[in-house]
Amino acid sequence: MTDRPDLAPVVGAPAPDAFPAGPAADAASAAEIRGRRQWPLPKQADPDAPLLVVEDLRVHFSLESGSVKAVDGVSFTLRDGEALGIAGESGCGKTTTALALIRILPGNAKVMGGSVKLFGIDLVPKTDTALRRYRWREISLVFQGAMNALNPVKRIGEQIAEPIVVRLGQSQADADRRAGDLLELVGIPRQRARAYPHELSGGMRQRAMIAMALACDPAIVIGDEPTTALDVMVQAQILELLERLRRELGLSLILITHDLSVIAETCDRVLVMYAGRVAEEGPVAEVFTRPRHPYTQKLLGAFPNIHADRRTLEVIPGAPPDLRTPPPGCRFHPRCPLVLPVCSEVVPPETTFAGVRVACHLYGPESDGSPVPVPSLAAGVDAPLTPDDGAGPAGPPGPSFADVVAEELAATTPAHIGSLDHSISPVRPPGEDRRPGEDA
Numbered sequence: 005m006t007d008r009p010d011l012a013p014v015v016g017a018p019a020p021d022a023f024p025a026g027p028a029a030d031a032a033s034a035a036e037i038r039g040r041r042q043w044p045l046p047k048q049a050d051p052d053a054p055l056l057v058v059e060d061l062r063v064h065f066s067l068e069s070g071s072v073k074a075v076d077g078v079s080f081t082l083r084d085g086e087a088l089g090i091a092g093e094s095g096c097g098k099t100t101t102a103l104a105l106i107r108i109l110p111g112n113a114k115v116m117g118g119s120v121k122l123f124g125i126d127l128v129p130k131t132d133t134a135l136r137r138y139r140w141r142e143i144s145l146v147f148q149g150a151m152n153a154l155n156p157v158k159r160i161g162e163q164i165a166e167p168i169v170v171r172l173g174q175s176q177a178d179a180d181r182r183a184g185d186l187l188e189l190v191g192i193p194r195q196r197a198r199a200y201p202h203e204l205s206g207g208m209r210q211r212a213m214i215a216m217a218l219a220c221d222p223a224i225v226i227g228d229e230p231t232t233a234l235d236v237m238v239q240a241q242i243l244e245l246l247e248r249l250r251r252e253l254g255l256s257l258i259l260i261t262h263d264l265s266v267i268a269e270t271c272d273r274v275l276v277m278y279a280g281r282v283a284e285e286g287p288v289a290e291v292f293t294r295p296r297h298p299y300t301q302k303l304l305g306a307f308p309n310i311h312a313d314r315r316t317l318e319v320i321p322g323a324p325p326d327l328r329t330p331p332p333g334c335r336f337h338p339r340c341p342l343v344l345p346v347c348s349e350v351v352p353p354e355t356t357f358a359g360v361r362v363a364c365h366l367y368g369p370e371s372d373g374s375p376v377p378v379p380s381l382a383a384g385v386d387a388p389l390t391p392d393d394g395a396g397p398a399g400p401p402g403p404s405f406a407d408v409v410a411e412e413l414a415a416t417t418p419a420h421i422g423s424l425d426h427s428i429s430p431v432r433p434p435g436e437d438r439r440p441g442e443d444a
């Protein structure tokens with residue numbers, strides 16, 4: 005795996021006629037990206053199928069006090085080489101959605117319905133044993149807080165090599181070599197393979213977690229708040245690393261984060277979830293500059309931006325609902341400033357405008373898809389800062405996060421990511437074209 009020309013850069017690219025397609029928008033680039041992987045597609049795969057198609061996914065948790073409808077009809081697609089950000093307030097089902105893809109769920113969770121098609125293969129009806137073949141090999145995870153995820157009494161090299169031996173049946177010597185290569189790939193000298201997790205800094209541990217996630221050469225890496233516990237400088241380095249790996253290795257990323265600026269900088273598309281459902285989904289540039297769903301607008305308005313002049317942040321009144329007894333109709337209706345009579349009775353259907361899906365009654369068949377602005381703080385919902393608050397004089401309302409994103413997208417040229425000059429030991433022994441235990 006030495007030949008890794010850069011993939012077409014997309015993130016942060018200027019948007020000549022509105023919004024560019026993702027890096028894997030066409031079949032040719034999808035084939036190129038798939039060709040970079042060391043393994044052929046699983047035998048049951050449909051080579052023409054998209055990488056990942058999730059449809060109407062539903063996951064409930066059983067509690068004595070009732071059933072928590074944590075994920076209730078979530079659908080999305082992830083294409084080869086694409087980065088999808090998942091945003092939303094705490095408890096809206098981001099982690100549960102991600103864990104449900106490969107069913108690494110708590111014991112009281114159950115996938116109630118829907119499909120998760122990877123290369124056209126539906127993973128939902130698969131038994132746990134059958135699904136093991138897809139975990140880490142096709143889809144792997146980087147969790148928040150590597151200290152909790154890494155085994156404190158095992159050297160990091162051993163931990164990276166373990167799945168290569170156990171899941172791929174490689175010899176210990178080959179696995180150790182690959183573990184060293186992967187450490188170098190993520191910016192850790194291979195000699196540090198002998199270190200224990202507590203001997204590494206937080207950023208190094210998170211890099212080691214990423215190396216573990218890459219151990220079996222997966223197609224998709226899911227990062228669940230992968231930078232949350234890190235300081236901003238290290239955060240930036242880890243995000244740059246993920247972005248670089250995406251381009252160089254042809255990875256697809258699902259990035260779950262509360263930090264909308266991370267999604268703006270790293271992702272091609274964004275999925276905004278509210279109370280277990282998709283509120284809005286589409287290209288980052290379109291959704292962040294012309295948010296249509298009132299919840300997306302409120303979420304963006306509530307996000308601080310250090311590049312903007314001082315402005316009073318929006319607040320989203322109320323709190324997300326108890327998902328044991330979610331509100332009928334649109335789940336956002338008790339908090340929505342534009343609520344209509346129909347909203348408390350009928351679940352809003354999804355409508356698509358300019359590649360953006362939005363589930364809101366404001367955008368029915370009569371709508372042309374133009375965003376309907378929600379009342380904002382600028383209209384006097386909250387008092388602006390005053391000189392008396394100790395923070396200095398407040399200026400006029402500054403640009404919103406959406407304005408700043410629009411400006412930066414227009415000004416930014418695609419970041420050049422240097423080619424990684426690492427040759428990684430293959431996970432596939434010469435002459436083998438299928439992994440041990442591969443589906444017949």
Ligand SMILES: Nc1ncnc2c1ncn2[C@@H]1O[C@H](COP(=O)(O)OP(=O)(O)OP(=O)(O)O)[C@@H](O)[C@H]1O
Pocket residue numbers: 065066067072074092093094095096097098099100101110112327
């Ligand atoms: N094991 C569990 N048993 C019962 N309910 C659960 C369990 N795990 C999560 N939940 C509930 O499921 C819903 C979705 O939780 P989830 O962790 O997916 O949200 P999230 O969007 O990832 O939140 P956060 O941003 O805080 O990580 C929440 O209402 C949460 O309380």
Ligand code: SF4
Pocket residue numbers: 297298299334335336337338340341342343344347352363364365366
């Ligand atoms: S469907 Fe109704 S309540 Fe829900 S976001 Fe749209 S306008 Fe608001």
Ligand SMILES: [Mg+2]
Pocket residue numbers: 098099100228
């Ligand atoms: Mg979570």
